Amino acid sequence: MSVTPMISGTTTAQPKYRLPREAGLTESEAERVRALLGREPNALEWGMFGAMWSEHCAYKHSKALLRTLPTTGARVALGPGENAGAVDLGENLLCVFKVESHNHPSAVEPYQGAATGVGGILRDIFAMGARPIAVLNGLFFGPPELERTRRMIRGVVGGISFYGNCVGIPDVGGHVSFAPGYADNPLVNAMCVGLVERKDLRSAATARPGSAVYLVGSDTGRDGIAGASLLASFELGSADETKRPSVQVGNPFLEKLLLEATLELVAQDAVEAIQDLGAAGLTCASSELAAKSNAGMRIDVDRVPRRATGMVPYEVMLSESQERMLVIARPGREADIERVFARWELHGVRIGEVTADERLEIRSGGDLVASLPPKALADDAPEYDVRAWAKEPVRGAPAAAPVAVEHSQAEGPQKIGLELLQLLGSPDVASRAVLYRTYDQMVGTDTVVGPGADAAVMRIKGRPDGIAVALDAQPRVASLDPFIGAAAAVAEATRNLVCVGAEPLAITDCLNLGNPERPEGAWQLERTVAGIAAACDALGVPVVSGNVSLYNATRGSDIWPTATIGAVGRIAEVGKHIPARAGAAGDLVLLAGSAQVSLAGSTYAAMHGQVEGTVRIDLALEARLQRFVLAAHARGAIRAAHDRAEGGLGVALAELAIRDRIGMRVTLPAVRGIDKRVMLFGEGPSGIVLVIRTADELLVRAIATEHDVPLWTLGAIGGDILEIAPVLGTPVEALARAHGDGLARALGRAS
Amino acid sequence: MKVAVLRFPGTWSETDFAHALSLVGAEPEILWHADANLRGYDAAIVPGGFTYGDYLRAGAIAAISPAAAELRRAAAEGMPILGSCNGFQILCEIGLLPGALVRNRHLEFRCDWVHLRIESERTPFSAELRGEILRMPIAHGEGCWVADELTLARVEANGQVVFRYTDARGAATPESNPNGSTSNIAGLANEAGNVVGLMPHPERCSEELLGGTDGRRVLEALTASRHIGTAPAYVQ
Numbered sequence: 009m010s011v012t013p014m015i016s017g018t019t020t021a022q023p024k025y026r027l028p029r030e031a032g033l034t035e036s037e038a039e040r041v042r043a044l045l046g047r048e049p050n051a052l053e054w055g056m057f058g059a060m061w062s063e064h065c066a067y068k069h070s071k072a073l074l075r076t077l078p079t080t081g082a083r084v085a086l087g088p089g090e091n092a093g094a095v096d097l098g099e100n101l102l103c104v105f106k107v108e109s110h111n112h113p114s115a116v117e118p119y120q121g122a123a124t125g126v127g128g129i130l131r132d133i134f135a136m137g138a139r140p141i142a143v144l145n146g147l148f149f150g151p152p153e154l155e156r157t158r159r160m161i162r163g164v165v166g167g168i169s170f171y172g173n174c175v176g177i178p179d180v181g182g183h184v185s186f187a188p189g190y191a192d193n194p195l196v197n198a199m200c201v202g203l204v205e206r207k208d209l210r211s212a213a214t215a216r217p218g219s220a221v222y223l224v225g226s227d228t229g230r231d232g233i234a235g236a237s238l239l240a241s242f243e244l245g246s247a248d249e250t251k252r253p254s255v256q257v258g259n260p261f262l263e264k265l266l267l268e269a270t271l272e273l274v275a276q277d278a279v280e281a282i283q284d285l286g287a288a289g290l291t292c293a294s295s296e297l298a299a300k301s302n303a304g305m306r307i308d309v310d311r312v313p314r315r316a317t318g319m320v321p322y323e324v325m326l327s328e329s330q331e332r333m334l335v336i337a338r339p340g341r342e343a344d345i346e347r348v349f350a351r352w353e354l355h356g357v358r359i360g361e362v363t364a365d366e367r368l369e370i371r372s373g374g375d376l377v378a379s380l381p382p383k384a385l386a387d388d389a390p391e392y393d394v395r396a397w398a399k400e401p402v403r404g405a406p407a408a409a410p411v412a413v414e415h416s417q418a419e420g421p422q423k424i425g426l427e428l429l430q431l432l433g434s435p436d437v438a439s440r441a442v443l444y445r446t447y448d449q450m451v452g453t454d455t456v457v458g459p460g461a462d463a464a465v466m467r468i469k470g471r472p473d474g475i476a477v478a479l480d481a482q483p484r485v486a487s488l489d490p491f492i493g494a495a496a497a498v499a500e501a502t503r504n505l506v507c508v509g510a511e512p513l514a515i516t517d518c519l520n521l522g523n524p525e526r527p528e529g530a531w532q533l534e535r536t537v538a539g540i541a542a543a544c545d546a547l548g549v550p551v552v553s554g555n556v557s558l559y560n561a562t563r564g565s566d567i568w569p570t571a572t573i574g575a576v577g578r579i580a581e582v583g584k585h586i587p588a589r590a591g592a593a594g595d596l597v598l599l600a601g602s603a604q605v606s607l608a609g610s611t612y613a614a615m616h617g618q619v620e621g622t623v624r625i626d627l628a629l630e631a632r633l634q635r636f637v638l639a640a641h642a643r644g645a646i647r648a649a650h651d652r653a654e655g656g657l658g659v660a661l662a663e664l665a666i667r668d669r670i671g672m673r674v675t676l677p678a679v680r681g682i683d684k685r686v687m688l689f690g691e692g693p694s695g696i697v698l699v700i701r702t703a704d705e706l707l708v709r710a711i712a713t714e715h716d717v718p719l720w721t722l723g724a725i726g727g728d729i730l731e732i733a734p735v736l737g738t739p740v741e742a743l744a745r746a747h748g749d750g751l752a753r754a755l756g757r758a759s
Numbered sequence: 760m761k762v763a764v765l766r767f768p769g770t771w772s773e774t775d776f777a778h779a780l781s782l783v784g785a786e787p788e789i790l791w792h793a794d795a796n797l798r799g800y801d802a803a804i805v806p807g808g809f810t811y812g813d814y815l816r817a818g819a820i821a822a823i824s825p826a827a828a829e830l831r832r833a834a835a836e837g838m839p840i841l842g843s844c845n846g847f848q849i850l851c852e853i854g855l856l857p858g859a860l861v862r863n864r865h866l867e868f869r870c871d872w873v874h875l876r877i878e879s880e881r882t883p884f885s886a887e888l889r890g891e892i893l894r895m896p897i898a899h900g901e902g903c904w905v906a907d908e909l910t911l912a913r914v915e916a917n918g919q920v921v922f923r924y925t926d927a928r929g930a931a932t933p934e935s936n937p938n939g940s941t942s943n944i945a946g947l948a949n950e951a952g953n954v955v956g957l958m959p960h961p962e963r964c965s966e967e968l969l970g971g972t973d974g975r976r977v978l979e980a981l982t983a984s985r986h987i988g989t990a991p992a993y994v995q
Contacts, residue, residue: 169868174809176771261769261812353768446868448898450963453775467968469778583968
């Protein structure tokens with residue numbers, strides 16, 4: 009069918025976005041559109057291309073790099089490309105997961121931005137037919153003493169709490185960082201994990217010609233119009249308040265109804281394909297669904313239920329109103345679908361049908377107002393290979409290690425003990441309970457280990473196995489070396505799974521970076537992806553889903569390159585996970601892995617105002633360490649485990665002691681060239697503190713030798729003082745207080 | 760024992776309760792609110808959630824559902840009814856329990872473990888538990904129970920207070936009160952004793968794997984109850 013689209017200035021008052029530039033397209037991109045269509049698009053069509061070809065939707069600057077990531081493996085059931093990826097847990101059960109950013113909306117309107125970020129990632133999971141079982145958050149804020157940071161945190165955490173609690177999905181963990189670079193451009197990443205029987209897995213690629221298209225959920229309003237193209241794909245500037253109308257408003261109650269109705273339709277096998285409406289709204293959902301299904305779609309835009317009067321097709325097609333889903337009916341099941349919508353008191357309207365001719369036709373008032381090939385919208389955006397202009401910035405010769413910490417030999421244990429307390433109470437180390445206690449962590453009654461541990465552990469009702477989930481990032485390390493930072497984030501996320509006794513299966517990645525059009529931003533993007541790829545290869549975990557958020561820059565200044573890594577692992581017998589305990593009096597405390605720590609990029613150095621130095625990672629050692637701990641755990645030899653992370657070994661030992669309010673008496677490992685303070689507070693990947701029974705020491709040593717993993721026996725659990733010879737002895741109660749109150753104090757809240 | 764678990768739009772603890780009830784040997788059945796018929800059941804649960812988003816006031820819209828009339832009828836006939844979290848709020852809104860639940864004094868949603876002292880064993884959910892200190896999770900933003908002085912005096916005098924927030928040793932201190940609730944009240948009963956509401960979540964602590972089994976004792980009190988269908992037994 010060849011129809012020339014009519015631009016009707018009389019029946020539909022088109023807004024002013026006539027120029028491709030106003031739709032966010034460059035001149036060469038506009039030329040590409042004209043060449044693909046062989047004609048000049050109308051205003052609505054420009055708007056649709058602008059949204060679909062935005063960085064946010066089309067991954068123009070990252071697609072070429074993302075293809076270098078490993079995405080396959082024995083456990084991978086579904087790699088990148090759908091709403092989320094999936095791993096196979098065995099016995100036909102799949103675990104579906106993805107992490108996504110909602111940075112720019114949260115910067116402009118923290119509460120709704122963060123809330124709708126949770127809503128969006130939940131829909132990605134249940135659009136696959138999976139029931140969401142857990143949410144995690146990666147949050148990156150400016151310095152906590154700034155009033156605007158505090159306001160931002162109240163908004164973001166309040167929004168997550170409001171949305172997740174109401175829908176009833178437990179928030180089980182995540183990562184929170186504070187650094188000056190995030191003051192104007194905070195990062196809000198959300199991860200969701202769901203479960204689905206293989207037969208119930210749904211896709212956006214399975215729509216067949218003739219099937220009815222339903223739009224269900226919220227009525228469509230003017231909120232979030234062109235959010236993908238206008239807000240998410242440009243740098244933040246001074247006039248951001250004017251972008252507030254581009255931020256969507258969340259309705260978690262409606263999301264809950266949509267979730268239950270969708271899963272009920274899946275269970276009844278009444279739907280052929282599903283796609284959620286997120287960025288670029290109905291334009292994205294309809295064109296992606298049609299493109300993936302090698303089909304077309306006819307939509308009568310007048311049938312779309314509206315929240316406001318007088319909305320023109322442009323607004324309806326580009327609205328990012330939340331809590332909407334596109335559902336393709338199995339032929340003959342339309343009545344069943346309408347019955348389920350009605351029972352859940354949802355507005356579900358048949359707005360069109362799938363066609364065979366690979367055209368997306370939008371009609372209004374009897375006129376054809378847009379007619380575009382879905383694949384041109386969804387697949388044909390230009391790709392820009394940033395490697396062509398990536399350039400490493402020239403920096404001064406890096407100091408071998410920060411020099412902040414020159415101390416006289418005369419300093420006694422008291423001084424170092426105070427430093428440990430200070431570090432434990434510092435924003436990057438202190439307990440996050442003051443934030444996560446506002447999230448429901450237990451609804452669903454599957455949370456075995458919730459927030460505050462190395463990783464969360466979820467049981468699966470009716471099965472012996474369980475899953476572990478962790479979400480981590482290494483922004484300070486990445487600021488020194490984006491490759492090492494990204495690799496270290498993958499290593500940390502998977503190591504955290506190992507610390508609860510789970511075998512890492514796969515990861516999802518959220519890449520938050522600055523402006524890729526600048527040489528340094530391009531270089532950071534390239535190095536970040538390379539770091540993830542290297543770590544994934546070394547550790548044997550593929551990437552099954554992810555998201556890229558670029559242009560995280562304010563007034564020309566980029567954020568630190570931040571790869572947020574969500575990792576999912578499997579525990580064969582969930583009852584036998586490694587608990588977040590400290591062990592019992594008499595148990596041995598060991599350090600496994602690397603003792604090659606330094607103050608470069610450490611929390612300790614940052615506390616003294618220094619972020620510099622050379623950071624390193626030994627991915628082969630990391631892989632051996634993870635395999636060793638899992639092997640020792642399989643023999644029942646691990647009583648407790650804790651990752652050496654922010655704050656170094658001193659903080660790791662203190663956090664272990666705080667878990668059970670029990671002391672320990674240990675001696676720092678003696679390593680040539682590393683002084684005691686560096687050994688205590690220095691950081692570096694590939695270190696795990698283990699607690700084992702004395703009787704198991706020989707066995708654990710033998711397994712370590714077998715895996716070629718260095719092991720130091722540090723001392724034993726007991727008493728109520730953390731005694732680290734020869735540097736300090738501090739009551740565990742004092743450590744717990746510093747760690748417990750630290751964040752509330754940093755945020756100026758009375759606790 | 761057949762236990763009806765009510766489901767409204769926005770309820771999210773119904774399957775959690777069904778699972779926990781099945782662990783104590785009960786036969787749970789989830790009923791949709793609009794056509795819920797409680798005849799033939801031995802007890803009913805009004806679970807937690809955000810019915811209708813709690814947009815107007817927690818539990819206010821659920822309280823005008825057809826299920827409200829059914830709950831009133833069953834309550835009058837002496838059926839043991841337990842409302843937890845949003846279910847407690849709904850039972851207060853319906854008028855089956857005294858007082859009201861308002862926003863936590865600190866204005867934040869709070870998810871945490873708390874300790875509760877069992878104050879009365881005159882209910883099917885606390886029989887033989889008097890004086891026990893139980894540890895249970897809470898997860899709510901509007902759990903601060905309030906009432907006028909007369910009502911407060913009456914529920915205390917009648918022994919209608921069933922659960923009180925305390926510290927681990929059983930002392931009802933301001934620090935152990937997670938939401939500013941009047942007199943540290945965490946849950947209470949109607950005068951007859953067959954209808955009980957509490958903010959904490961017994962269904963979330965009915966298995967060792969989840970960190971505690973004290974909630975199971977509340978559900979076991981129900982299944983062991985000797986008074987089913989004999990409401991007058993609870994009247995003092």
